Amino acid sequence: LRPYIADAEVRVQKMLGDGKRALIECAQGPMLDIDFGTYPYVTSSNTLGGMAATGTGLGPNAIGFVLGIVKAYTTRVGEGPFPTELFDNVGKHLAEVGHEKGTVTGRDRRCGWFDAVLVRQTCTTSGVKGIALTKLDVLDGLDELKICTGYRLDGEVLDYLPTAAESQARVEPVYETLDGWKASTAGARSWADLPAAAIKYVRRIEELIDCPVALLSTSPERDDTILVTDPFAD
Template identity: 60%
Template sequence: MGSVVVVGSQWGDEGKGKIVDWLSERADVIVRFQGGHNAGHTLVIDGVTYKLSLLPSGVVREGKLSIIGNGVVLDPKALLTEIDAIREKGVDVTPATLKVAENIPLILSVHRDLDQLREAASGSGAIGTTGRGIGPAYEDKVGRRAIRLCDLMEEGDLGGRIERLLAHHNALRTGLGAEPIGAPAIREELERARPVLAYAEATWKTLREAVRAGRNILFEGAQGTMLDIDHGTYPFVTSSHTVAGQAAAGAGIGPSSLGRTLGITKAYTTRVGNGPFPTEQANEIGERLGERGAEFGTVTGRKRRCGWFDAVMVRQAVEAGGIDGLALTKLDVLDGFDELKICIAYELDGERLDHLPASKAQQARVQPIYETVEGWQRSTKGARTWGELPAEAVKYVRHVEELVGAPVSMLSTSPERIDTILVDDPFRV
């Protein structure tokens, strides 16, 4: 039995979709363990494109069990819509192939409203959220007023839970200039969510049985390490833990059952939304990277900010998140540059730093210290062996390994899953 935890090592959007699809073919069980429908994977299989936000990547492969764990916050409407969209492409999604944790917290309209009201009221201080209610749903979970999927089974208890939820949200809505919402509207919304109950299960038990049976398990994270609520560029972060350790709590499984951690890492750096970005290139270089890399968000379509590879940030993600190996993606986007730059340290108020400081004010002031390396003119697109890569590209990859302190286990050279150089199979025992 083997298990692999897949996380992003930057600010998300590292190209996890292709990698998790490649790994899901080798896995028996695929688990989403945090986040919501504010992040997505794009899978391209036999020329068909699947855009997934909540559904684990294994759902498009026959014979795989997909699980949405308790660490996720679930928008029932978004899930049912996504299931319908996948079915239209010929994928059979049933309660036998998809399980949802019965204790998962629900995202409701009040959460989406609050998310958007706050962003609108924040002006230049807005975080840049997707406005899909993820943050407010996590707040309610921690505040012990969330309505969970299992609550839909207890009709007699539901009225009190709705009252408690609205006592909190209507006070906030009034303060933000919005009309209060009545209990009947929430009850009607919950009624429409009842079809999700068909997928509800004590998924921690299902996973325990899979572990005992020696099945391969893939734990699939969303976003990236630098968006982690503790370890990221706070407050410009997501509302959950995005590091590998969350896989245990977010799936209901002991940490001893987690195997290797694979950090998906883009060969340059991108970010969606607001917040610090030391290596950002708001110039023709950034435009070139964005155009060649088709840098638009899977979920929102927002244009991504682009910049040079930040080895300091990735090294920090490796050390803080326990990453064992990297899946380096989008190497082909760097084709044709005469020279490339890699951030090897920061400067803050005249002092050299080997890490990104925790303070928001300091993060905004750090300046990158670059090392310039030779680029390459020959295409790397579609390469499937080291021998097909230009020598300069191989040097770039090896230097990245040295700077971040982790080996490259997989190297991706195009969106197609077969265009992958496998160095070390993450599922090896």
């Protein structure tokens, strides 16, 4: 391994100094962040977008486009609050069609409706400029789709996830319902290939999270992607 061990910050800084670009991927999801995640059901480190700078030795001003990777529905591995979790046939559909198992542990992922509150909150804390919305095709065939737009807690409707674990465990999702679609989105590579209801779903997500969709993925294949905004464009 010796030939592959080096001072990463020196390498990356030299790359940027030479006019090259670097793609930095942060590990795990932002809601597992030890400071801003669903404590105590978190990991032992920071997982927000800012970790791209501190984890590589770069200054914050060196980070350009922050791309958030988000599924067209919500998943979680292990314990912890999950307001939109589904225990019905729709939940089974998402798990089976989406092949939702943890990549390291192999554990079944918990599945639920898209949580716009959590995604919007994460876009803010991570400085996300655009999202890559993945697995749109998993939603094919569902009669209706729901998006969480808020949480009901003690008679109030919140537009954020409360900090206290006790409160997080008690929130109830407030849903907006949209029509599903029967046509397949699998393999779509342009907006013209998508059913009108699918486009409406994506556009509504953009409005609710206050962040544009930069990439839209419609299958496990690399090329089955609709590029809206190039993260590497100047």
